[in-house]
Amino acid sequence: MVPMKLAEALALRSDAARRAERLRARITASARYQEGETPAEDASALLAEAGEALGELESLIRRINRTNAVTVVREGGTLTDALARRDVLRLRHSVVTSAADAAAGEGQRGYRQLRSELTMVPALSVSELRGQADDLARQLREVDTLIQRTNWEVDLLD
Template identity: 60%
Template sequence: MKLAEALTARADLQRRIEQLRARITANARYQEGEEPAEDAAALLVEADAALVQLRDLIRRINATNAALGLGADGTMTDALAARDVLRLRHSLLADAAAAASGANDQFLRQMRSELRQISALPVAELRSRADAVAQELRELDNRIQQANWIHELKE
């Protein structure tokens, strides 16, 4: 199984477990004299089996990520950490540029006698930096995705 397939399987298992959780809570109590739509105890057994599968799959994914080298990016784990930080950096820069430009201002100056709002940050520079970070993020994400489809999942 390729790493990308394992990641998809992990997402499917997580969705399945959340669906089971909703079904369990919906059927955990019922009115006297009526039957629940589903057996909550059986659903708990099914959820437990799915959780065991998920634990094993996550363990294998983590072992693969820790051992998988991506050249200058380090291991896959290093690259994933770098990607998370790049996403945060891009968001921070984009939000700062939007705030400094007044893009979200509800109260625009109506009359000349009102005080002017002045930007404390260089908007163009922030947007340029955000664009550069977004480009770096896209390139790193492409390398990660490529590695996901090339490498096999470790046992």
């Protein structure tokens, strides 16, 4: 048996989650029907199928998490550490970009300032924030590339 790569397991996990969600919607649509009518689908069979899909999803999540926790990446630390770093870099980038947009007055479309009104001035340096956002975006790309490369190099653990 050929070992499965982590990236393949991630794709299967995504498919299993989507399949479980589609089954949930079908179960909900078939759970009640009008007396004298035939339901569109057998809700009990769908429920059993959803249970199998969710069991498969749980197994994949466990194996993926186990693999991430023990896989050491090239920059040091585990794949789980790299995933945490990527998540926080995304949040940092979002915060800094939002701060720059707010300081620049973006999002205030239609706001017109008259000479007699008080002038709005930025409390933060927009150019510095944009520079920080660019640096964070670069770091995010580098970490994401590392994660993607590792996903295709590492075999999924049992």
